[in-house]
Amino acid sequence: xxxxxxxxxxxxxxxxxxxxxxxxxxxxxxxxxxxxxxxxxxxxxxxxxxxxxxxxxxxxxxxxxxxxxxxxxxxxxxxxxxxxxxxxxxxxxxxxxxxxxxxxxxxxxxxxxxxxxxxxxxxxxxxxxxxxxxxxxxxxxxxxxxxxxxxxxxxxxxxxxxxxxxxxxxxxxxx
Amino acid sequence: xxxxxxxxxxxxxxxxxxxxxxxxxxxxxxxxxxxxxxxxxxxxxxxxxxxxxxxxxxxxxxxxxxxxxxxxxxxxxxxxxxxxxxxxxxxxxxxxxxxxxxxxxxxxxxxxxxxxxxxxxxxxxxxxxxxxxxxxxxxxxxxxxxxxxxxxxxxxxxxxxxxxxxxxxxxxxxxxxxxxxxxxxxxxxxxxxxxxxxxxxxxxxxxxxxxxxxxxxxxxxxxxxxxxxxxxxxxxxxxxxxxxxxxxxxxx
Numbered sequence: 001x002x003x004x005x006x007x008x009x010x011x012x013x014x015x016x017x018x019x020x021x022x023x024x025x026x027x028x029x030x031x032x033x034x035x036x037x038x039x040x041x042x043x044x045x046x047x048x049x050x051x052x053x054x055x056x057x058x059x060x061x062x063x064x065x066x067x068x069x070x071x072x073x074x075x076x077x078x079x080x081x082x083x084x085x086x087x088x089x090x091x092x093x094x095x096x097x098x099x100x101x102x103x104x105x106x107x108x109x110x111x112x113x114x115x116x117x118x119x120x121x122x123x124x125x126x127x128x129x130x131x132x133x134x135x136x137x138x139x140x141x142x143x144x145x146x147x148x149x150x151x152x153x154x155x156x157x158x159x160x161x162x163x164x165x166x167x168x169x170x171x172x173x174x175x
Numbered sequence: 176x177x178x179x180x181x182x183x184x185x186x187x188x189x190x191x192x193x194x195x196x197x198x199x200x201x202x203x204x205x206x207x208x209x210x211x212x213x214x215x216x217x218x219x220x221x222x223x224x225x226x227x228x229x230x231x232x233x234x235x236x237x238x239x240x241x242x243x244x245x246x247x248x249x250x251x252x253x254x255x256x257x258x259x260x261x262x263x264x265x266x267x268x269x270x271x272x273x274x275x276x277x278x279x280x281x282x283x284x285x286x287x288x289x290x291x292x293x294x295x296x297x298x299x300x301x302x303x304x305x306x307x308x309x310x311x312x313x314x315x316x317x318x319x320x321x322x323x324x325x326x327x328x329x330x331x332x333x334x335x336x337x338x339x340x341x342x343x344x345x346x347x348x349x350x351x352x353x354x355x356x357x358x359x360x361x362x363x364x365x366x367x368x369x370x371x372x373x374x375x376x377x378x379x380x381x382x383x384x385x386x387x388x389x390x391x392x393x394x395x396x397x398x399x400x401x402x403x404x405x406x407x408x409x410x411x412x413x414x415x416x417x418x419x420x421x422x423x424x425x426x427x
Contacts, residue, residue: 007246007247007249015239018234018239019231019233021234022234023231023232027232036238036241039242040241040245044245046392047249052390061391065391068391068392068410072369072410075369076367076369103221104220107220114230128225132225132230133225133226133230133231138190146298146299147299153186153187153192156186156190157183157186160222163225164221167221
């Protein structure tokens with residue numbers, strides 16, 4: 001009886017955030033099947049550790065577990081996602097404003113936009129997903145990704161710059 | 176405000192994360208500076224395009240159903256961490272919920288110690304170490320190789336022990352930074368799990384008796400012994416973690 005209640009409580013509090021969990025998983029893994037597996041595993045872990053959740057909104061907590069599970073899983077599979085080294089200031093800041101009409105055109109191309117986001121390195125991609133798609137605050141993003149607030153802002157800035165440059169054809173110099 | 180400041184604060188402004196004074200400064204600057212105005216417009220357009228619903232992946236319906244099934248199964252089995260309180264309550268659902276809430280509060284208060292910030296740091300370090308290529312700086316399963324590797328890199332000599340025959344092979348070591356100081360990270364594996372053992376000279380932030388908490392899906396254990404603070408974090412289950420700690424403590 002009690003176990004049913006725990007499950008009922010969990011379903012009520014955490015299952016509504018399934019779309020958020022799947023969306024993050026899908027953008028992290030960039031693969032439909034992996035995303036589903038990741039969500040399954042993350043939910044089971046969340047259920048197991050539900051007692052340690054004390055708060056009112058379980059969405060950031062759940063997304064933290066999705067993200068942690070993803071990196072644990074990466075490590076287990078010995079699959080390495082390259083973390084971008086810091087010297088990506090190879091961009092000339094001057095080029096940012098060039099061709100605004102072209103940018104507007106490209107922004108209307110959903111598939112191009114999707115590819116641009118997919119191509120972003122992990123830590124930039126997740127910042128954009130959490131901010132733009134999940135609408136989380138910098139503070140919440142900082143909590144989920146375990147970095148200071150300033151880092152969240154600078155990652156978003158660099159992510160958006162890269163997106164823009166990808167869209168108008170100035171691809172990032174890969175290292 | 177100049178253009179450099181503007182570029183730096185642009186995203187914070189767009190995301191509504193700046194204070195009102197900064198907002199005004201930016202708006203003033205943008206009225207006078209055409210190129211920054213254009214930059215803002217472009218960035219805004221980009222942000223809007225990305226956050227529009229077209230890039231959002233909703234969960235497929237079958238996933239929802241599959242989840243409900245697997246949760247039902249998980250709920251039916253013996254609870255992984257049977258809380259005495261559940262068995263004692265045994266009565267109305269409402270009472271059980273109230274007790275759960277009180278229990279969580281008590282646990283939260285018990286651990287709202289100076290360690291809370293440090294626990295967060297440890298979790299963050301653990302997750303970061305799982306990301307690309309930064310699990311270990313010295314790759315070796317031989318403690319005779321790993322222990323001396325720390326010489327000259329740290330002002331103390333961390334104990335590194337061999338637990339391979341008990342199922343916890345050494346993966347290697349690396350330097351890390353916790354509690355405002357450089358620390359040793361000795362990494363073990365168990366099946367597919369990664370175990371980070373952080374060690375540094377004791378500064379009495381932890382007790383001699385090991386304590387274990389769970390945070391965001393990881394078990395975090397800490398104690399001090401022989402003048403060293405030990406922090407162990409992994410995604411093993413509670414029993415495996417307890418076994419690892421027992422073995423580690425018996426040899427250090």
